[in-house]
């Protein structure tokens with residue numbers, strides 16, 4: 001940078017020599033500074049703490065996920081992974097050391113699926129993640145995924161799976177059995193109206209066609225079926241039924257999105273302080289609004305993010321409103337592929353990713369990304385191509401399901417997501433010719449719109465100047481999120497005052513969330529951040545940083561002295 005950019009901001013005496021500030025574009029846009037922070041950020045600065053030999057996790061109130069920190073140092077700013085990774089925790093990965101291995105491998109969010117396991121099991125997992133964060137310096141967020149009330153089979157009691165052979169006769173029933181007395185080839189279905197909704201001649205698809213039956217007779221609560229496409233029946237597998245090649249949406253379409261069991265699970269999630277609740281089989285925006293008010297009632301000030309899972313045919317009719325009111329979206333391709341023709345799933349994925357980007361909501365691409373790695377140590381070429389596609393579409397996050405929950409190679413699967421992300425992101429940076437003007441304005445007030453424009457300009461500037469990082473000081477995470485939406489080439493260091501916002505930001509593309517108490521005085525915030533980051537060797541002299549904040553509507557470009 002040329003010396004002609006030298007700025008005239010006076011620095012605190014302590015730091016004036018240490019940090020000669022260079023180029024500043026401040027304030028390009030003069031607007032009344034929004035209300036100063038009223039929250040007293042006077043939390044006692046925690047002393048330096050060492051968790052494990054040589055692992056410094058917290059220095060003078062600055063906290064960052066230690067794996068992200070290591071990745072930054074190892075790969076350099078630019079080549080740090082931007083795409084986030086969600087891992088489903090299951091029987092294969094529920095012990096402390098197994099969760100730790102995933103965190104070390106780069107898991108940003110741990111997902112627990114309330115379809116499976118007991119609340120005690122989930123409680124243990126959630127607490128282990130928290131313990132890991134506290135003791136070992138990770139910032140892994142927790143996502144609880146609801147069961148939803150779509151139709152599914154029971155948990156097959158104590159068997160892991162059962163095979164249905166071609167031509168075999170099976171009974172699907174709404175009767176409940178005491179374990180030892182369940183007749184052979186009988187499956188209990190969770191939905192009471194099932195036997196009334198189906199008709200003789202309907203096709204019954206298990207998990208979107210992994211096994212198919214045809215209904216041959218109905219006897220009271222029992223639906224007698226013949227297997228037409230044999231395969232393995234897995235516990236709690238989803239059931240859909242089809243008539244004249246269309247999905248049957250009868251009274252089953254009226255089932256509530258959030259069942260009474262889900263409400264209990266949600267209470268449990270709130271109590272355990274999960275960071276996200278993913279709502280299965282969302283049909284409309286209403287249910288998300290209801291859940292949000294419920295959470296505010298139950299836990300005022302809660303930061304829980306609501307993720308709408310796009311996995312039903314009904315959600316597609318109300319896509320934009322659903323995304324608009326949610327805090328994020330998941331393209332849940334597993335169940336989605338059971339409700340719409342498979343060839344439409346990639347189109348929906350593309351549409352949802354685009355829409356989320358426009359509406360400034362994070363989006364997760366889920367299910368079967370590396371399905372073959374449940375059994376094999378390497379993925380198929382097609383799976384790598386699928387992951388590449390999702391990364392190339394700049395989804396915020398990728399999700400592992402069975403691969404991490406019950407597969408044989410969870411850490412290897414995670415490593416594949418990591419390396420494919422890095423490779424494709426590099427490729428995108430080299431070829432990208434985008435402009436932020438392609439993005440819609442999402443702000444509802446003029447003041448917010450100015451912030452939004454500042455974020456757009458910041459990202460453009462960071463790319464043009466080949467900045468090493470963007471720093472954003474954010475109380476709510478909103479400014480950080482607006483920057484992430486632009487998908488700039490450099491990482492975005494987001495400094496947030498609370499651990500919960502820090503964890504929520506962990507789902508967003510390119511954001512490196514730090515927990516840091518900061519004040520209204522940007523000068524001192526910067527000086528402090530620089531010295532803290534320098535002390536940890538996370539930035540070095542000569543790095544070009546573009547700085548924005550919620551506190552002050554300005555952009556500064558600063559070369560680290």
Ligand SMILES: Nc1ncnc2c1ncn2[C@@H]1O[C@H](COP(=O)(O)OP(=O)(O)OP(=O)(O)O)[C@@H](O)[C@H]1O
Nearest residue numbers: 088089090091113115116117334335401402405406
């Ligand atoms: N807590 C758990 N206990 C036992 N098995 C689990 C658990 N979590 C996941 N699994 C197993 O891993 C598989 C994949 O997990 P995942 O949560 O992605 O299930 P899914 O059925 O695809 O998702 P969803 O039910 O949300 O559509 C499950 O089908 C189940 O066999």
Ligand SMILES: CC(=O)C(=O)O
Nearest residue numbers: 332333334335366367
């Ligand atoms: C993740 C999920 O719920 C699905 O793919 O169906």
Ligand SMILES: [K+]
Nearest residue numbers: 145146147280
């Ligand atoms: K679920």
Ligand SMILES: [Mg+2]
Nearest residue numbers: 311332334335
């Ligand atoms: Mg699903």
